Amino acid sequence: MTVSSQPALDGPRQRDPFLVELAERDLLVAGQAPGVDALGAPVERVVSRMHAEIGALRREQHGATLHFPPVLSRATLERSGYLEGFAHLAGSIHGFVGDDDAHAKLVDELSSGADWGHHQALSDAVLAPAVCYHVYPLLAGRLPPGGREVNAFSYCYRHEDTAEAGRLRAFRVEEFVCAGDRATCERWREEWLDRGSAYLRGLGLTVRRELAEDPFFGAARRLLGADQHRRRLKYELQVPLRGRWLAVSSYNLHDDHFGRRFAIRRDDGEVAETACVGFGLERIALALLAEHGLDLDAWPADLRGRLCR
Amino acid sequence: MHADTIGTAIRDVLREHGNVDSDALGEGDDLYLAGMTSFASVKVMLALEERFDVEFLDAMLNRSTFSTIGHISVALHELLDGDAQTV
Secondary structure, three states, X not given: OOOXXXXXXXXXXXXXXXXXXXXXXXXXXXXXXOOOEEEOHHHHHHHHHHHHHHHOOOOOOOOOEEEOOOEEEHHHHHHHOHHHHHHHHOOEEEEEOOOHHHHHHHHHHHHHOOOOHHHEEEEEEEEOOOOHHHHHHHHOEEOOOOOEEEXXXXXXXXXXXXXXXXXXXXXXXXXXXXXXXXXXXHHHHHHHHHHXXXXXXXXXXXXEEEEOOOXXXXXXXXXXXXXXXXXXXXXXXXXXXXXXXXXXEEXXXXXXXXXXXXXXXXXXXXXXXXXXXXXXXXXXXXXXXXXXXXXXXXOOHXXXXXXXX | OOHXXXXXXXHHHHHHXXXXXXXXXXXXXXXXXXXXXXXXXXXXXXXHHHHHOOOOOHHHOOHHHHXXXXXXXXXXXXXXXXXXXXX
16 A cells, blocks of 8 residues: 555644655655654665664674563663653553443543543553663673673654654664673773764765763753763764754763662672663664665665665 | 851751761762762752752763762852852
8 A cells, every 4th residue: 555645644743844755755654643653664674674784783792682572661660760860751651440430431531532541540561761771670680700781672662742854752773781890881882883883884874973961851951961961971973864963873871870770780799880872773764765865776786785675 | 158057058958859868978978879869969959059049050060069068068169159150
């Protein structure tokens, strides 16, 4: 089925001209909620090939690679501190609680357009805001000498209001987590910055490296965002997307934040530090479309061979 | 404001917002090691600003400033002494 004959699907909120062009070719079609979009098969193929290629860049070829569902234990989210920093971005999952009377009220409220949320209660699961949150609980205990690296992959969800190309609310991240001592985490991140830059350049993209900060909620941004910036805890690799720069990969040091919260210990018994690196696969795919054109058959031959077959 | 008044106020704020037993801590003890989380340090920052009617300068907004009672005290003195007002 082609949906390009139904432009109404893209709706009035589709303001970005790049998004309109993508939708006309069925490459990225807007869903009914902002930032929750469908990928056309050729773009999905690019994403899945990059998933395999980036996964193969890891240092420890023998280490674990884990594919997680988009859903995370609520207890893990609570333990991670995510709600203290990013309550506005968390997507919680609720379920109906009540008897037949309450259910009848819910249906009445639904049909009259009233708020039915008060019948819902928090469940034991949330939407994963980042892939690495799946990993930290698995690292609890004592690490081997030299630390550990884990490769993980899943959909993530961020509760953002967006109509901007490249800012999806549901997206896939190829992620790597390192746990060990400070020097190990710093060296590991630096190696990944080089490896990530080389990979993106190999896709024909111009890459720039920028210091960044996480979008903390409220007043926390003043202190924690500035501190992150000053202490160079977060770098992004950015690539061009139609006249602006789009962050497609991030490189983070966490101090001992997750080591403490998830009881991760180095081989000498001290609290471990952690670092993570994530590649936003849909974002890289969009940057490739912007760079090489919306006709994937006209992409450079080596990229077609790697990503389009 | 006297140094001991400021010191007492810092300990009050840390007890209430910093999640630490501030009376048991020395001027140089690491508050993060004593159990203050990143989020608690933000609450401490806001409570101190309200209590002293000051605003921490951008250059002070880092983990180090809020890592010990002594460092917090130095930053507050700088703000209260007025020479920071012209920055």
